[in-house]
Amino acid sequence: EVQLVESGGGLVQPGRSLRLSCAASGFTFDDYAMHWVRQAPGKGLEWVSGISWNSGSIGYADSVKGRFTISRDNAKNSLYLQMNSLRAEDTALYYCAKDGRFGELLRYWGQGTLVTVSS
Amino acid sequence: SYELTQPPSVSVSPGQTARITCSGDALPKKYAYWYQQKSGQAPVLVIYEDSKRPSGIPERFSGSSSGTMATLTISGAQVEDEADYYCYSTDSSGNHIPWVFGGGTKLTVL
Numbered sequence: 001e002v003q004l005v006e007s008g009g010g011l012v013q014p015g016r017s018l019r020l021s022c023a024a025s026g027f028t029f030d031d032y033a034m035h036w037v038r039q040a041p042g043k044g045l046e047w048v049s050g051i052s053w054n055s056g057s058i059g060y061a062d063s064v065k066g067r068f069t070i071s072r073d074n075a076k077n078s079l080y081l082q083m084n085s086l087r088a089e090d091t092a093l094y095y096c097a098k099d100g101r102f103g104e105l106l107r108y109w110g111q112g113t114l115v116t117v118s119s
Numbered sequence: 120s121y122e123l124t125q126p127p128s129v130s131v132s133p134g135q136t137a138r139i140t141c142s143g144d145a146l147p148k149k150y151a152y153w154y155q156q157k158s159g160q161a162p163v164l165v166i167y168e169d170s171k172r173p174s175g176i177p178e179r180f181s182g183s184s185s186g187t188m189a190t191l192t193i194s195g196a197q198v199e200d201e202a203d204y205y206c207y208s209t210d211s212s213g214n215h216i217p218w219v220f221g222g223g224t225k226l227t228v229l
Contacts, residue, residue: 037162037220044223045154045162045205059216062120095161103168105152105207105218109161 002026002108004096009113012086020113022079022096030054030074033099035106036081038092038115048094049081064090086117121145121210123221130227137193139224141206144187151189152207153182154220155200162205166191193226201228 008020022034036048049060049070058070069082079096093112100107124142131137141151153166164173166182169189179194189208193200206221 035218044203045156045207045220047207047218047220050218059218061217061219100164100167100173103171104164104173105167106154106162107164107167107173109163111161 002098004098004108004110006094006096006110006113009094009115011116011118013119014087014117016086017082017084018086018115020081020083020094020096020115022110024077024079024096024098027098029072029077033057034072034079035097035099036070036079037095037097037106037109038090039095039112040089040092043092046092051079083115086115088117091115091117121217121219123206123208123219125204125206125221125224127222128225128227130229131196133198133228134195137196137200137226137228139191139193139204139206139226141189141191141208141221142187143189143206143208143210143221145210146184146187146189146208149208149210151182151184153189153191154205154207155202156205156223157202165204196226196228198228201226 003025005023035050051070067085071080095112096110097106098108150168154162156162169184170182181192209218
């Protein structure tokens, strides 16, 4: 069974940093691209960043480019999101998501970790 | 930046057909994906590559795409289908491509 468990969220002041982690199990981690998607309270979904299986291809939403860095450690079956220069508008539930085997993008999702940026 | 446009809300009675649209300039060249999100839950993929249904998704869910519009159709909508629905796509190719979600459509079945 595919499991994605996010951690690292919390309350942080504007301008500070936070690192999110996603622990993956139940599948061959280094076979799949991985993504971060966020959802601000009461708002819609926003794709944040994605990374290919070997980290050779990485993309970011314009809203986080230059501030957030996605990475993965295939030996540890883990995905990360380093978030710097945080802003109030980064407050959201951050989901880790995995593509499927047959072109099913964002087929599996974790339950999310909440990031609150506030002074 | 690229945008996908969805109607904010759609309302149908149980048993009726619900259609949710998603408009984007690149949809003639790029696939659309659809996600269902019930209150307090993580999203669920219901349609991928315009019209394919993942395993475990009921047959009443179908998708199509024509020109700059993709459509999610729920034939014989059930009360349990009440949720927010999001389309997802991109306008880019190659490495480092950004993806976008539509703004979401709240489906009411009542």
